[in-house]
Amino acid sequence: MMTELHQNGQEEVRIGYFVCHCGTNIAAMIDVAAVAEYVSTLPNVVVSKDYRYMCSEAGQDLIVQDIKEHRLNRIVVAACSPLLHERTFRTATQRGGINPFFCHMVNIREHGSWVHEDRAEATEKAKALARGAIGRVKYHKALEKRREPVTPAALVVGGGIAGIQAALTLANTGKKVYLVERDPTIGGHMAKFDKTFPTLDCAACILTPKMSEVYAHPNIVLWTYSEVEGIEGYVGNYQVRVRRKARYIDEELCVGCLDCVDECVFKVGNVDDEFNVGLSKRKPVYMPFPQAVPKLVVIDPVACTHLNGGNCQKSCVDACERAAINFDQTDTIEEIKVGAVIVATGFKTFDPKRKPLYGYGKYPNVYTALEVERLVTSCGPTEGEVVCRDGRTPKKIGIVHCVGSRDHQTNRWCSRVCCMYSMKLAHLLHEHTGAEIYNFYIDIRAPGKGYEEFYERLQEEGNHFIRGRVAEITDIPKVAEEEGMLTIRVEDSLAGFVRRIPVDMVVLSTGLEPHADSQDVRRMFNISCSREGFFLERHPKLAPVSTTTDGVYLAGCCQGPKDIPDTVAQAGAAAAEALTLLDTGYVEMEPSVSVVDPIFCSGCKTCLNLCPYHAITRDDAKGVAVINPVLCKGCGVCVAACPSGAITQNLFEDREIFEEIEEVLAYA
Amino acid sequence: MRYAYFPGCSLKSSGRAYEESFLAVCRALEIGMDELDDWNCCGATAYMSVDEANSHVLATRNLALAERVGLDVVVPCAGCYGVLAKSKEYFEKYSSVRNAVTTGLAAGGFAYEGRAQVRHPLDILSNDLPPRALRSKVKKPLKGLKVACYYGCRLIRPVSPFDDMHDPQTMDGLLKSVGARMVEYGLKGKCCGGSLTGTVPEAGLPMCYDLLKEAHRLEADVIATACPLCQFNLECYQDDIAKKHPDLKPMPVVYFTQLIGVAMGLDPKDLGLHRQIVPIEPLLREKGILGGEDAKPKAKEPAAAGGRS
Numbered sequence: 001m002m003t004e005l006h007q008n009g010q011e012e013v014r015i016g017y018f019v020c021h022c023g024t025n026i027a028a029m030i031d032v033a034a035v036a037e038y039v040s041t042l043p044n045v046v047v048s049k050d051y052r053y054m055c056s057e058a059g060q061d062l063i064v065q066d067i068k069e070h071r072l073n074r075i076v077v078a079a080c081s082p083l084l085h086e087r088t089f090r091t092a093t094q095r096g097g098i099n100p101f102f103c104h105m106v107n108i109r110e111h112g113s114w115v116h117e118d119r120a121e122a123t124e125k126a127k128a129l130a131r132g133a134i135g136r137v138k139y140h141k142a143l144e145k146r147r148e149p150v151t152p153a154a155l156v157v158g159g160g161i162a163g164i165q166a167a168l169t170l171a172n173t174g175k176k177v178y179l180v181e182r183d184p185t186i187g188g189h190m191a192k193f194d195k196t197f198p199t200l201d202c203a204a205c206i207l208t209p210k211m212s213e214v215y216a217h218p219n220i221v222l223w224t225y226s227e228v229e230g231i232e233g234y235v236g237n238y239q240v241r242v243r244r245k246a247r248y249i250d251e252e253l254c255v256g257c258l259d260c261v262d263e264c265v266f267k268v269g270n271v272d273d274e275f276n277v278g279l280s281k282r283k284p285v286y287m288p289f290p291q292a293v294p295k296l297v298v299i300d301p302v303a304c305t306h307l308n309g310g311n312c313q314k315s316c317v318d319a320c321e322r323a324a325i326n327f328d329q330t331d332t333i334e335e336i337k338v339g340a341v342i343v344a345t346g347f348k349t350f351d352p353k354r355k356p357l358y359g360y361g362k363y364p365n366v367y368t369a370l371e372v373e374r375l376v377t378s379c380g381p382t383e384g385e386v387v388c389r390d391g392r393t394p395k396k397i398g399i400v401h402c403v404g405s406r407d408h409q410t411n412r413w414c415s416r417v418c419c420m421y422s423m424k425l426a427h428l429l430h431e432h433t434g435a436e437i438y439n440f441y442i443d444i445r446a447p448g449k450g451y452e453e454f455y456e457r458l459q460e461e462g463n464h465f466i467r468g469r470v471a472e473i474t475d476i477p478k479v480a481e482e483e484g485m486l487t488i489r490v491e492d493s494l495a496g497f498v499r500r501i502p503v504d505m506v507v508l509s510t511g512l513e514p515h516a517d518s519q520d521v522r523r524m525f526n527i528s529c530s531r532e533g534f535f536l537e538r539h540p541k542l543a544p545v546s547t548t549t550d551g552v553y554l555a556g557c558c559q560g561p562k563d564i565p566d567t568v569a570q571a572g573a574a575a576a577e578a579l580t581l582l583d584t585g586y587v588e589m590e591p592s593v594s595v596v597d598p599i600f601c602s603g604c605k606t607c608l609n610l611c612p613y614h615a616i617t618r619d620d621a622k623g624v625a626v627i628n629p630v631l632c633k634g635c636g637v638c639v640a641a642c643p644s645g646a647i648t649q650n651l652f653e654d655r656e657i658f659e660e661i662e663e664v665l666a667y668a
Numbered sequence: 669m670r671y672a673y674f675p676g677c678s679l680k681s682s683g684r685a686y687e688e689s690f691l692a693v694c695r696a697l698e699i700g701m702d703e704l705d706d707w708n709c710c711g712a713t714a715y716m717s718v719d720e721a722n723s724h725v726l727a728t729r730n731l732a733l734a735e736r737v738g739l740d741v742v743v744p745c746a747g748c749y750g751v752l753a754k755s756k757e758y759f760e761k762y763s764s765v766r767n768a769v770t771t772g773l774a775a776g777g778f779a780y781e782g783r784a785q786v787r788h789p790l791d792i793l794s795n796d797l798p799p800r801a802l803r804s805k806v807k808k809p810l811k812g813l814k815v816a817c818y819y820g821c822r823l824i825r826p827v828s829p830f831d832d833m834h835d836p837q838t839m840d841g842l843l844k845s846v847g848a849r850m851v852e853y854g855l856k857g858k859c860c861g862g863s864l865t866g867t868v869p870e871a872g873l874p875m876c877y878d879l880l881k882e883a884h885r886l887e888a889d890v891i892a893t894a895c896p897l898c899q900f901n902l903e904c905y906q907d908d909i910a911k912k913h914p915d916l917k918p919m920p921v922v923y924f925t926q927l928i929g930v931a932m933g934l935d936p937k938d939l940g941l942h943r944q945i946v947p948i949e950p951l952l953r954e955k956g957i958l959g960g961e962d963a964k965p966k967a968k969e970p971a972a973a974g975g976r977s
C-alpha cells in the first residue's frame with residue numbers, strides 16, 4: 001500500500017471538474033458558472049467546466065475529449081446522485097483511457113438544488129463540496145472489478161400468475177427454472193376467480209393452459225407443497241434449501257383418479273375447503289380443485305384420522321390400485337444452485353373482521369368479494385347459483401368498496417383492483433340473479449385500458465353508484481322495509497345526507513395486504529420492504545423489479561397491489577432482468593470492498609460477528625481475518641470496528657475521507 | 669384497594685343515584701373511594717371547543733390532585749371519563765399539550781407527571797377485583813331479569829383503554845356474573861343524542877327513541893347504563909317521545925351499579941332506586957328479586973317518582 005501511495009505521488013495529478021446544469025434542476029438554484037470558476041483556482045485542477053446535460057452523449061464526450069486533450073488523470077462530476085449516473089461517468093472516464101475509479105461524483109442536486117431555497121447559500125455549499133471532492137480524488141487508486149461466473153438457473157418463489165409467467169418466460173429461453181409453491185397446486189388467487197375485468201374473460205380459460213404448460217415444460221422443475229427454507233451465497237451463485245412437505249402420496253404413482261377421495265372413511269368433507277374459501281368442505285384426502293396442477297391428491301395431516309394416531313381402517317389405501325398412498329412419507333430437503341431468484345409470493349386479502357361495524361362473521365349474508373367469486377363461478381360450491389348463507393336468493397345487493405383500503409384505521413393504501421373487481425362482481429351478480437345492485441365507493445379508480453369504459457357500461461346497465469364510505473351494516477330495523485334485511489348506513493357525500501339502504505346480501509370488497517409471514521420471507525432473501533410491508537423495489541421508476549440484493553427480483557402483488565395485466569407485465573420484466581444476468585454468464589463485483597492487512601490484524605474476531613453478509617472468516621493457521629470479496633458489500637462496519645485499524649475499504653480509505661472533510665471545512 | 673374518586677357535577681345532581689349506588693357497592697366490596705378534595709369541573713364537551721389548551725389544564729388539575737394523594741382516580745361519569753382520559757392521552761402523546769398543561773398547572777401551584785391513571789368503575793370492577801369476589805357477595809341473583817347493556821359513546825370512543833370500542837363487553841360480563849340475562853343489544857355503543865335532546869329535540873329525541881324501541885323489540889326488562897346523561901335522556905324523555913310514538917311503553921333505565929347493588933342485597937334506598945322516574949322496584953318484586961320485608965315500605969314509590977323531575 002505504501003508503494004502505491006508513492007506511485008500516485010510520483011505521477012502529476014491533473015483533475016478535470018465538470019458541473020452539470022441538469023437543465024434548470026441544478027442551474028436554477030446553483031450558480032454553476034461561478035462554481036466552475038472557483039474550482040478552476042484549486043490546486044491540480046486543469047479543466048473546470050459547466051455543461052447543460054453532463055449525462056448526455058455530448059456531455060460524456062466532453063469528458064472523453066478533455067482527458068485526451070489535457071492528459072487528465074482524475075475526473076470529478078458535480079451532478080445528480082451517484083445512484084443514477086455514477087456508472088455513466090465512470091464509463092466515460094474509461095472511454096477516455098483512464099481507470100474508471102479515478103472518477104468521483106458530487107451530488108449537488110438531491111443534496112443541493114432540490115433541498116435548498118437560497119441560491120447564494122446553495123452555490124457556496126456546491127463550492128465547498130467541490131473542494132472536498134478535488135481533495136479526495138487525488139488519492140483514488142486504480143481498481144479492477146472482479147468477475148464471477150453465474151449458475152445458469154433461476155428460482156421462482158410462488159406459483160400464482162406472476163410466478164407462472166416468470167417461470168415460463170425464463171424456461172422458454174432455455175434456462176432451467178425451479179418453481180416452488182407453498183400450496184398443493186399452482187394457480188394462486190387467479191385460479192379462484194370467475195371472470196376477469198374488464199373483458200370478462202373466463203379466468204380459468206386463460207390461466208389453466210399456462211398451468212399445464214408449466215407442468216409439462218422440460219426446463220421447469222415444479223415443486224408444490226414446498227417452501228424455501230434458506231438461501232446462501234451471492235448474485236449469480238445462490239444455494240437454496242427447499243423443504244418438500246410430505247404429501248403422503250407418491251407423486252410418481254398418483255394419477256389423480258380420486259378413488260381414494262371417494263373411499264375415504266369420511267363420507268362428506270369435514271374441513272373448510274381452502275379453494276372455495278370456506279364455502280364448502282373437503283375431506284382429509286383431497287385435490288384442491290379439478291384443474292389443479294400437478295394433478296395429485298394430498299393428505300392433510302391435521303385432519304386425517306390415521307396421521308393423528310387414530311384408529312382408521314385406511315380405506316383410501318385399499319382404494320388406490322396404484323399403491324400411491326404412503327403414510328410413512330416424511331418431509332424431504334432439496335438443495336439447489338441458482339444464479340437468480342424471482343420472488344412472487346403474492347398477497348393476502350384483508351380480514352374484514354378488523355372492521356367490526358361491517359358485521360362480517362356476525363351476519364351470515366355479509367360476504368367477502370373472494371367468497372362471491374366462488375359463488376358466481378360455475379365450478380364453485382353452488383355451481384354458479386347465487387344463494388345466500390340463509391338460503392335466500394338476493395333481490396338487493398350492496399357492494400362496499402375500500403374495505404381495508406384508504407382507511408387510516410386499517411390500511412392507508414389504495415388496493416388498486418377493488419373498484420374494478422367490484423364492478424365485475426356487480427355485473428356478474430346482476431346477470432345471475434337480476435338483483436338490484438348498489439355500489440358504495442369513495443372514488444372510482446378505473447385507470448386502465450378499457451376500465452373507464454367498463455365503468456360506463458355498468459352505469460348504463462342500471463347499477464347504483466353511491467359515493468360515500470359505509471358507516472355500518474346492521475340488522476336492526478328502523479322502518480318496516482328494513483325488517484329481515486341488512487341495512488347499509490352511509491353518508492351519500494354527493495347528495496349530502498345520510499342514507500339507509502336495506503339489502504339481502506352485502507359484498508365487502510376487501511383490500512390487498514402483505515402475507516402474514518412476509519417479514520420472514522423478506523429477511524430470508526435479504527430484501528427491504530416499504531412501510532406497509534410490501535417488498536421494496538430498488539427504484540420506484542427506474543428499477544421496478546430489482547431489489548437492493550443483486551440477483552433477487554420481484555414480480556406481482558408481493559411488491560404492491562396490482563391487477564393481472566400489470567402482474568403479467570411485471571413478471572415478464574423480472575424474467576428479462578434475471579435473464580440478462582444469467583445470459584451474461586458472469587457478474588462484475590464492485591471493487592469497493594474491505595481488505596484486511598494481515599500485518600496489523602491481531603485475529604481478535606471482533607469483525608466476524610459484525611459482518612451482516614457473513615463475508616469474514618478467520619484463517620486459524622495464520623491467525624488473521626480474511627474477507628471474501630465476493631460476499632463483501634462494502635458497508636464499512638468492519639473498518640470502523642477493527643481495534644487494530646487493520647481493515648481498509650477501497651474508495652473509502654481514511655486518507656480519502658479525511659482529506660475530503662478537511663477540504664470542506666477549509667472552505668467554510 | 670383504594671382509589672381517588674372524582675364525582676363530577678352530574679353525580680352530585682341529576683345522577684345522584686349513580687353516586688349512591690356506586691359508593692354503596694364499593695363499601696360492600698371493601699373498595700376504598702376517597703373523594704378528591706377540591707375537585708373541579710372536567711370542562712365537559714363545551715370547553716374543549718372554546719379553548720383547547722386551557723381545557724386540558726382544567727381537566728388535568730384533577731389528575732394532579734390524585735397524584736398528590738398517590739392514587740389512581742376513578743371517574744364514573746362517562747362524559748368526565750372521556751374528557752380526563754383524552755387529556756391524559758394528549759398529555760402523553762403531544763409535547764405541545766404537555767408543555768401547556770405543565771405551565772398552566774404550575775401557575776396554580778400544581779404539577780402532574782403522568783402517574784395517576786384515569787379509571788372507570790366498569791374497568792376496576794372487571795379488572796382489579798379478584799375473580800369471583802363480586803360473585804361471592806351475591807345474595808339475590810338477578811334471575812330472569814333481561815338487561816340491555818347500554819354503554820353510549822363517551823365511555824369507549826375515541827379513547828378506549830379497557831373495552832372494545834365497537835362491541836364493549838365489560839358491563840355485560842359484570843351483570844352476567846350477578847345472575848342477569850343479557851339481550852344482544854346491537855345499539856349498545858350508539859349515541860343517545862347527548863345534549864341535543866335539550867337543544868335540538870327534533871334531532872335528539874329520535875335517537876333516544878331508536879334505543880328504547882330496540883330494547884323493547886328485544887324484550888329487555890331494563891336498560892342498564894354507565895353514564896348520567898344517557899340515563900337522563902333515556903328515562904326522562906320517555907313521556908315526550910310517547911307523544912309522537914304512543915306505542916312506546918315505559919322502560920326502566922338504571923345504572924349498572926344499582927343492579928349490582930340489588931344483587932348484593934343492599935338496601936334499595938341506599939342504591940337510589942326510589943329516585944327512578946320509571947320505577948323498577950315493581951318489576952324486581954315481580955321477578956322475586958326484591959321481596960319479603962322490603963316490599964311494603966317501597967309501596968309509595970310512584971308518588972316519590974312523581975315528585976321529582
